[in-house]
Structures are given as structure tokens and as C-alpha cells.
Amino acid sequence: MAGCRGVRVALQITCVNDAMFPDTGKAVVRLLRRLGVEVDFPRAQTCCGQPMVNTGYLDEAVPVVRRFVDAFAGYDAIVTPSGSCAGSARHQHSIVAERAGDPALAAAVAETGPRTYELSEFLVDVLGVTDVGAYFPHRTTYHPTCHSLRMLGVGDRPTRLLEAVRGIELVDLPHASECCGFGGTFALKNADTSIAMGADKARHVRDTGAEVLVAGDNSCLMHVGGMLSRQRAGVRVMHLAEVLASTEEDEG
Amino acid sequence: MTGTFVGMPAFPTAARQALGDTQLRRNLAHATHVIRDKRAKVVAEVEDWEELRLAGAGVKEAALRDLATHLETLEASLVRAGATVHWARDAEEACAIVAEVTKAHGVDEVVKVKSMATAEIGLNEALEAEGIAAWETDLAELIVQLGDDLPSHILVPAIHRNRAEIREIFLRRMGDVGRPAPADLTDEPAVLAAAARAHLREKFLRARVAVSGANFAVADTGTLVVVESEGNGRMCLTLPEVLISVVGIEKVVATWADLDPLLRLLPRSSTGERMNPYTSTWSGVTPGDGPQEVHVVLLDNGRTRALADDVGRQALRCIRCSACLNVCPVYERVGGHAYGSVYPGPIGAILNPLLHGVSDEQTASLPYASSLCGACFEVCPVRIDIPSVLVDQRAAVVDYHRADRVPKAEAVAMKAASWAFSDSRRLRTAERASGLAGRVLGRFSRTTLPGGRAAAGRLPGPAAGWTGARDLPAPPEESFRDWWDRTDGGRDGGAR
Ligand code: SF4
Numbered sequence: 001m002a003g004c005r006g007v008r009v010a011l012q013i014t015c016v017n018d019a020m021f022p023d024t025g026k027a028v029v030r031l032l033r034r035l036g037v038e039v040d041f042p043r044a045q046t047c048c049g050q051p052m053v054n055t056g057y058l059d060e061a062v063p064v065v066r067r068f069v070d071a072f073a074g075y076d077a078i079v080t081p082s083g084s085c086a087g088s089a090r091h092q093h094s095i096v097a098e099r100a101g102d103p104a105l106a107a108a109v110a111e112t113g114p115r116t117y118e119l120s121e122f123l124v125d126v127l128g129v130t131d132v133g134a135y136f137p138h139r140t141t142y143h144p145t146c147h148s149l150r151m152l153g154v155g156d157r158p159t160r161l162l163e164a165v166r167g168i169e170l171v172d173l174p175h176a177s178e179c180c181g182f183g184g185t186f187a188l189k190n191a192d193t194s195i196a197m198g199a200d201k202a203r204h205v206r207d208t209g210a211e212v213l214v215a216g217d218n219s220c221l222m223h224v225g226g227m228l229s230r231q232r233a234g235v236r237v238m239h240l241a242e243v244l245a246s247t248e249e250d251e252g
Numbered sequence: 253m254t255g256t257f258v259g260m261p262a263f264p265t266a267a268r269q270a271l272g273d274t275q276l277r278r279n280l281a282h283a284t285h286v287i288r289d290k291r292a293k294v295v296a297e298v299e300d301w302e303e304l305r306l307a308g309a310g311v312k313e314a315a316l317r318d319l320a321t322h323l324e325t326l327e328a329s330l331v332r333a334g335a336t337v338h339w340a341r342d343a344e345e346a347c348a349i350v351a352e353v354t355k356a357h358g359v360d361e362v363v364k365v366k367s368m369a370t371a372e373i374g375l376n377e378a379l380e381a382e383g384i385a386a387w388e389t390d391l392a393e394l395i396v397q398l399g400d401d402l403p404s405h406i407l408v409p410a411i412h413r414n415r416a417e418i419r420e421i422f423l424r425r426m427g428d429v430g431r432p433a434p435a436d437l438t439d440e441p442a443v444l445a446a447a448a449r450a451h452l453r454e455k456f457l458r459a460r461v462a463v464s465g466a467n468f469a470v471a472d473t474g475t476l477v478v479v480e481s482e483g484n485g486r487m488c489l490t491l492p493e494v495l496i497s498v499v500g501i502e503k504v505v506a507t508w509a510d511l512d513p514l515l516r517l518l519p520r521s522s523t524g525e526r527m528n529p530y531t532s533t534w535s536g537v538t539p540g541d542g543p544q545e546v547h548v549v550l551l552d553n554g555r556t557r558a559l560a561d562d563v564g565r566q567a568l569r570c571i572r573c574s575a576c577l578n579v580c581p582v583y584e585r586v587g588g589h590a591y592g593s594v595y596p597g598p599i600g601a602i603l604n605p606l607l608h609g610v611s612d613e614q615t616a617s618l619p620y621a622s623s624l625c626g627a628c629f630e631v632c633p634v635r636i637d638i639p640s641v642l643v644d645q646r647a648a649v650v651d652y653h654r655a656d657r658v659p660k661a662e663a664v665a666m667k668a669a670s671w672a673f674s675d676s677r678r679l680r681t682a683e684r685a686s687g688l689a690g691r692v693l694g695r696f697s698r699t700t701l702p703g704g705r706a707a708a709g710r711l712p713g714p715a716a717g718w719t720g721a722r723d724l725p726a727p728p729e730e731s732f733r734d735w736w737d738r739t740d741g742g743r744d745g746g747a748r
Contacts, residue, residue, distance in 0.1 A: 013732050015673065019683045020725060022732035029742050041736050046673040052666055054624060056646030060670035067674055095643075150626035179581045183623025185662075190621060191717040192268045196277075196585045197623070198722065226722030229701050230709075236702035 010072050011039040012080035012089075012116065014218070015047035021218040027245035028081050028119060031134075034245075035127060039079065045071040048080075049096060050088040055185045058099045065096045069108035077126060078116040081241045083148025083216050086118040091151060118148055119241055120157040120216060130160045136246045137167030141210035143201070143224070145217040146179050158216055158240055165243065167251075173213075174204045182223035194223070202227040205235055216240045256377065257402060260592030262617035267586040276412050280587050283411045287578045290524025291631070298520065307513035309635040312569035315471075315505045316559065322471040322504045323550065329474025333536025335546040340498075346551050347378035350463060350496050353547050354384055357494055359460050365478060365485040366390030367465025368572055369498045369551055371403060371594040375463065386463065387429075387455050389484040391448050398425040404588025404596060407522050407574040412587050415439040426451050452484065462492040462543070466499045467571065468514060472507050475535045476548070479518060479528050486532050495534075495543035500551050502559075502568040514571060517633035522573035554607030563644040564606040569634040570599050576628035576638060582621055591618060598628035602641040610649045619645035661714075676733070683731040690727030699723050 009032070013025045032039050048068055052061035068089065072078050080086050090113045097106040123129055142162060148154045162170050181187070181197025188194075201224050205213050213228070213235055215221050225237035260266055270276060295301055315322055327337045340346035350370075354362055362379065364370065364386050376386040376397070388397045395410040396403050399421040403409030410418070419439040426433045426447070431454050433447045464485065466476040476497055478485050489495060505511065519528040537546050559565050577583045577597030588596030592614050595603045601618040610616040619642050628638040653660065672678045690706075699707040707723040710716070718724055730738070738744070 015679075018679075018732045019686055020727055022728055022730060022735055025732040026735065026742060033742075039741075041733070041741055043733070044676050046676050046679045047669075049673070052670060054643060054646070055662070055666060056619070056643065056648070056650035057663070057666040057670070058647045058650075060666045063674035064670060067676075071676075092643075095640075099647075146623070146625035146627075150630060177627075179623050179625035179627065181581065181623055183625070186620065186623045188714075188717045190264050190267060190582075191720060192264070192271050193582055193585055193621075194623070195721040196271050197581050222725065223722060225701065226707075226718075226724055229699065229707060229723040230721060234702055238703075 007076045008074065009037055009039045010075040010078045011041045012045060012048070012072065012078050012085065013041070014080065014082045014085045015051070016219050016222070017081060020222065021239065024081050024218055024239040024241050027239065027241040028079070031132060031241060031245040032079070035123075035129065035132060037127070040075070042071045042075075048085040048088040048093075050084060050092065051184060053088065053092050053096060058096060061096045062100045062105075065093050065109065066105060068093070069105065069112050072112050072116075073108065076115065077122065078112065079119060079122045080116065081119045081216065081239060082218070083118045083145050083152050083154060084219065086116050086121070087147040087151035089113050089116040118152055118154055118216060120148075120154050120161055121152070123161060123244075124157045131164035132161065132244050134165045134244045134246050135167050135248045135251060136165050136243050137251060138211045139169045139171060139209065140212045140214055140243070141171050141173040141205060141208045142176070142240075143173055143180065143205070143213060143215045143220065144176055145215050145220045148216050149177060154216070161240070161244060162214065165246075168243075171208045171210055173208055175200075180220050180224050182220045184219070187223060195227070198223055198227045202231060202233065206231075206233050210235060212243075213237045214240055214243055256374075257592050257594070260589075260614055262614050263590055263592070263621040264617065266590035266592060267621070270586040270590050275414070276587055277585060279412055279414050280584055283408065284578045284584045287408075287524055291521060291575060291578065294520045294524050294526055297526075298516075304513050304517055305633055305635050308517045308571075308633055309569060311505055311510040311513060312571075312634050313566075315510070316502065316565060316568055318506075319501065319504070319559065322506055323501055325471040325506075326469055326474060326504050327550070329472060330536060330548055331474075333474045335474070335536040335548050338547060338549045340549050340551045340553070342553050343373035343378075346373050346498055346549050346553070347375055349547075349549050350375060350498065351379055351382045351384060353494065353496055354379070354461050355382070357461055359384075361385040361387065361455075361459060362461045362463050362496075363387050363389050363455055363459040363488050363492065364393075364462070365464035365480070365488045366393045366409075367463070367498060368406060368594060369465045369500050370463060373498070373551065373553060375498070385429075387452075387459070389452050389455070389488055390480075391445065391482060391484070394448055394452070395421060398422065398429070402589055403594055405574060405577060406572050406595065406597070406599075412589070415441065415444065418444055422447055430454055456484075456487045456491055459492050461494040461496065462488040464488060464495065464497045466497055466503055467518070468511060469499050469504045470506075470508050470511065471504050473535060475508065475533050477511065478530075478532045479515070480530045480532075481523060481525075481528055483530050486530050489532050489534060490542045492543055494545045494547070496547045496549065498549045498551055500553070501555050518571055518573055521571075521575040521631070521633040557609070558603070558606035561606055564602065564641050566636050567599065567602050567606055567641060569636055570603065571634060572599075573633055575631040575633065579627040579631050580622075581625060581627070582623065591621065598622065598638045598642075599636070602638055602645055605645045605648065606641075610645070610652050616649045616652070619643075619649060680731070680733060683733070686727040687729050687731060690729060701725055
């Protein structure tokens with residue numbers, strides 16, 4: 001897909017990014033444009049349906065998934081800055097389609113699911129780049145979110161991308177693969193347990209002495225970041241896309 | 253502790269209590285990390301671990317697919333070998349059978365091999381009500397029993413106790429039920445084990461009836477298998493005159509060869525050992541050697557219910573290795589009691605609703621006791637996709653309440669979200685409202701996130717669950733989609 005000429009790429013912005021973290025979406029646009037990829041933002045899109053699916057509201061997820069596949073029909077690739085939403089499109093939409101008992105929806109889901117890429121997958125696997133020409137001179141640690149790690153299996157793609165960033169000092173996060181405790185509605189339904197998990201994650205982050213915590217999912221960052229902020233830890237949280245979009249100009 | 257799970261509060265409440273116990277949290281974090289690391293090390297030694305997992309899952313899946321046939325074969329071969337086979341639909345029937353056999357021998361005590369099935373049916377309590385004392389002989393199970401406590405782990409029921417607590421329990425209670433602990437008991441593991449050994453030896457030699465479970469039951473040979481570390485099981489299985497084994501119907505496998513992957517997967521997954529110290533197998537009665545009367549109680553107790561569930565039936569593959577407990581971040585912090593069942597942790601969170609349904613609040617809270625991080629699926633030796641079953645059981649909980657006259661606030665919120673997410677214009681309206689709220693919040697908030705963004709500190713109402721310990725960024729004034737429209741996707745100069 002060199003230069004992605006003639007290839008139609010759609011940006012999927014998660015509901016959390018759209019309403020709470022628009023800067024992540026802007027960073028993806030800047031980054032991809034810098035790499036020569038023009039992305040569309042299909043205006044009809046809303047959400048991947050995961051908040052409903054993961055809470056058990058499968059009927060309520062049906063129209064949302066329908067909206068998703070309609071909005072992204074006909075694109076060659078769908079890129080999303082969220083391991084969780086890519087996982088949802090790839091592994092959960094079929095459950096919803098089956099629930100709806102709608103073969104047409106099932107067929108559409110089977111079409112869009114495999115073409116949905118989490119950002120680091122799209123960069124490394126589809127564009128074939130690991131050095132995206134970013135500059136970010138900060139002590140940084142990376143938390144692999146559970147869904148990108150286990151549902152998608154993005155492996156070391158994000159860290160390879162980060163290692164290629166100029167100026168960055170990348171430090172290992174202890175117990176990195178342990179869940180931060182966000183878990184969608186888990187953070188509210190089992191707030192005490194979620195907070196206990198987040199507190200440990202925040203402690204591990206502080207132990208690294210990093211200025212910036214990076215991850216590929218804004219919702220996990222909102223949880224850990226909210227914790228770090230309450231603790232006055234002075235650690236900033238940023239989405240992977242924002243770090244990769246940074247250039248020397250930004251630092252000047 | 254009252255020694256019973258009945259009447260336990262729903263998970264979030266029980267978890268809150270457990271989280272407040274700092275000693276418990278220290279004990280758990282230490283123990284789970286030790287076993288977790290041990291397991292990871294020995295699993296990494298096996299080159300074809302993934303193939304082995306597939307083989308293990310395959311064997312169990314095949315057995316479940318044809319369960320009725322295999323159970324009939326098992327019954328026939330057990331009877332041929334001289335055992336008596338009983339079928340128990342539920343806990344009550346199973347307990348009654350054990351009590352009846354015991355009473356027929358005119359005894360008022362039995363020794364027990366650690367068994368999840370008998371714990372599941374509350375056998376000890378049922379026997380006690382009949383005037384029969386059931387003595388646990390597994391060390392951890394003994395600690396739980398003497399402490400009038402509840403098990404909090406499948407493999408290590410006393411995982412929540414430390415050495416000092418165990419010493420205290422032994423000193424206080426052993427004398428009441430048999431040989432007392434020596435007065436100079438220390439909390440050295442070897443000293444504690446020696447006290448338990450002396451205490452138990454007396455019971456092994458006296459008891460005429462033993463009760464066990466089984467890890468596996470081989471249909472074609474009529475063989476029951478117990479895998480253990482201490483050797484107490486072997487004592488129970490060989491010394492008494494009568495042996496009663498309570499076996500869940502999902503324990504059956506077709507052939508002896510099917511044990512191969514399972515016996516290789518189990519020890520590495522559970523204790524992090526390459527091989528378990530004792531594997532005992534028995535088939536019916538051998539004249540002049542071992543128990544001369546053998547009873548096998550085949551237990552359903554919800555298993556056929558679980559089997560009928562397309563997504564959930566895979567939970568019956570479980571070989572009770574407890575690996576999923578040891579890696580679970582939720583279990584690590586709250587321990588086993590919060591799950592209100594002898595099956596705690598990720599497997600308990602799916603098995604309990606599958607066995608019993610989701611009509612009571614406590615069981616219905618279990619599928620939500622997970623962040624869906626997926627660590628359980630990653631370690632499960634028989635590849636049970638616990639996260640998918642959790643989601644499916646959540647749907648079962650939601651569906652159970654669909655006809656409620658007064659819907660839960662959550663159901664109302666999900667319906668509203670579904671409505672907004674079904675149409676991008678509706679979503680935009682909702683986002684503009686939140687952007688407005690963000691402007692208001694931004695003006696009043698005294699918290700700034702590193703990087704300069706305004707945040708909300710403690711908020712009242714439904715947001716309090718979040719902001720009790722976490723700041724919440726104020727919603728931005730402009731959503732991504734509004735930015736895209738305003739700047740033509742950044743082409744209009746507004747790239748930032
Ligand atoms: S579900 Fe899997 S990991 Fe958990 S106890 Fe059962 S076999 Fe072990």
C-alpha cells in the first residue's frame with residue numbers, strides 16, 4: 001500500500017476520543033498525512049458498540065454495530081487509535097450480528113472486521129514503517145493496554161515505533177502487562193477494585209521516573225491519568241498517536 | 253467467618269470489605285505472584301505448550317460432546333470393576349447418598365481428600381447435620397476447617413492466611429477435634445506441617461470411611477484419578493474399608509490415552525511443578541487390597557444446565573488448575589471470599605452463573621467482577637475463553653431483567669446511549685451539551701492535568717464512583733467531529 005494511492009482509508013474515532021480526547025484524532029490525521037496517507041472521516045460514524053456489548057446490552061448494541069458497518073462500508077482500511085475498538089470490530093461485532101439474527105449484518109461485519117486496524121498495526125503492517133519521523137525528547141514509559149495486547153496481539157509494534165522516535169528516552173514499565181483496572185463500566189460498577197488496580201499501575205509508572213505515560217487507548221489513560229493527577233504525581237499521559245505526531249517544531 | 257457462603261453480599265460489596273484488609277491484600281499479592289512466576293517459568297520450558305493446550309482442550313471438548321455415552325460407558329466399567337454407581341441430580345441428593353452409605357457402616361466420622369465437588373455441595377455441613385464428622389486431610393483444607401473459615405482459592409484454600417495465623421489456629425483448635433498441637437509450636441512451615449501430620453495420622457488410622465473427589469474419570473477403563481501434592485489423598489484412598497467418591501459428570505474422558513495431555517498440563521498450570529508428587533488411580537474393588545466397598549456418586553448439580561449453553565459449555569472443560577485465579581488482577585486484590593462460592597476468580601465468575609443461573613443478585617454480580625483484561629484466557633491450559641463467556645453471561649443477566657417493571661438506571665442509560673450512537677446527528681447534540689458542561693467545569697475547576705488541561709476533582713452524583721480517587725478531564729469545548737467540520741479535517745489551517 002505504498003503511499004496508499006488510490007486506497008481508501010477511513011479514520012474511526014472512538015466515542016471517547018471524539019467527545020473527550022479530540023487531540024488524539026487530530027494527531028492521527030497529522031501523522032498519517034505526514035506519511036502520505038489521506039484519511040476520510042466518514043461523518044455517519046458514532047461508536048463501535050463496545051460499551052453496550054461489554055456490559056451485556058447486546059440488543060442495544062445492534063443498531064450501533066449496524067451504524068458502524070454502514071459508515072465504513074467500501075473502505076479498504078479502517079484505522080482507529082484504540083486497541084479496544086479494533087478488538088471490538090474484529091471479535092465482538094459477529095456476536096452482535098448473530099444476536100440480531102441478520103445474515104446481511106453478519107456479512108457486513110465479516111467484511112469490515114478484518115479491515116479494521118489499530119494505529120500501530122496500520123503503521124507497521126500496512127504502511128511498513130517503524131520510523132515515522134517523530135521527535136519527542138522526553139523520558140517516556142509505555143503501558144500496553146489489555147485489549148491491544150491480548151485481544152489484538154499487537155505485540156511489540158508500539159514499542160518499535162516509539163524506539164524509532166528521535167530524542168525519546170524510553171523506560172520499561174514494571175509489570176507492564178498487568179491490567180490498569182479501567183475495564184469500561186467495570187471502573188464504575190466495581191469502582192473500589194478498579195481504583196485498587198489503578199493505584200498499583202500509577203505506582204509502577206511513578207517508579208520509572210517517566211515524565212510521560214503513553215498508551216494506545218485513551219480510556220485506560222483517562223483512568224491511570226486521573227489517578228496520577230489526583231496523586232499530584234506530575235506525570236503527563238499521552239496517546240501513542242500524539243507522541244508519534246510530534247515533531248521538532250512542536251518542541252520549539 | 254461463619255463457615256458458609258450462603259447469604260454473602262454481591263461482589264462489589266464483598267470486594268470493598270476485602271480491599272480494606274491490608275494484611276489480606278499483602279498475603280494475596282505475595283502468594284499469587286510467587287505461583288504466577290513459577291508457572292510462567294515451567295510453562296516456558298515446554299516447547300509445544302500451545303499444541304498441548306489444544307490437545308487438552310480437544311480431549312475435554314470431545315468428552316463433553318458425547319457426554320451421555322461416555323457416562324454410560326463409565327458406569328458400566330465401574331460396575332464391572334466392583335464399584336457401586338449412584339446418580340445425583342443436585343447437592344441434596346448427593347449429600348444424602350454419602351450420608352446413607354456412611355450410616356450403613358455405623359460410623360460417625362469420615363476422612364476426606366480435598367475435593368471441589370464435595371465443597372460445592374456443602375457435604376461437610378450436610379454430614380454434620382446427620383451427626384457425622386467429616387475431617388479434611390489436605391493441609392490447607394484443614395487450616396480452613398479448623399479456622400471455621402471458608403476456602404478462598406481452588407488449589408490453596410488457605411492462601412489468604414499467613415504462617416502466624418496458621419500457628420494460632422492450630423494451637424487454638426486442634427485439641428478440640430483430636431490430637432492437640434504441641435505447646436511449643438512455632439510458625440516454621442516444617443513445624444506446622446509436622447503438627448498437622450501427627451494430628452491427621454490419628455484420623456487416617458481410625459477412620460473406616462473415606463470421601464474423595466476425582467480429577468478425571470476414564471470411561472473405558474472405569475478408572476478414577478486423583479492428582480495431589482501431599483500424599484494425604486493416597487492415605488484416604490487406601491486405608492479405609494469404604495471409599496465414596498463424588499465426581500462431577502464433566503470429569504469424564506473417553507480413554508486412558510486422553511489423560512496424556514491433561515496430566516502434563518495440570519501440574520505446570522496449577523502448582524508450577526513439572527510433575528505433581530502423587531497421582532493415584534483406582535478402578536472399583538481389588539479383593540484384599542484397599543477399600544473393599546467403593547461407591548461413585550456421579551453429580552450433575554447444574555452441569556447439564558451449563559452444557560446446554562452454547563457459549564458457556566466450554567467452562568466444563570475446566571480442570572481446576574487455578575492458573576486463572578493466580579493471574580487475575582481482580583482476584584489478586586480481593587481474594588476468593590468476595591466471590592461467595594467455592595469457585596472463585598475468573599472461572600468462578602462464569603461457572604457459578606452457568607451452574608445456577610443469574611436469578612439471584614449475588615451470582616448475577618459475578619460476571620461483572622472482571623475488567624475483561626484477558627489474562628485468564630491466556631493461561632488457561634484448556635483454552636477456556638473466559639472473557640467471551642463473561643460477556644455472554646453479562647448478557648444473560650441483562651436479559652433476565654429485560655421484563656422488569658422498573659428498569660435499572662444502567663439499562664436506561666444504555667438505551668439512551670444506543671439511541672444516540674445509532675445516529676451521528678444525535679451524538680453531535682449530546683457532545684455539544686458535554687462541551688458546554690466542559691466550559692462550565694473548566695471555569696470552576698481547581699485542578700489542572702499535567703499538560704495544562706482543566707480537570708474535575710470530586711464530583712457528586714453518579715460521577716462520584718469515578719472521581720472518588722481519579723480526576724476527570726473536563727470535556728473539551730469542541731469534539732473531534734466538530735473540529736473536522738470546522739477545519740475541513742485540518743486542511744483549513746487548523747491542524748492542531
Ligand atoms: S478455567 Fe482454566 S485456568 Fe481456570 S482453573 Fe479452570 S482450567 Fe485452570
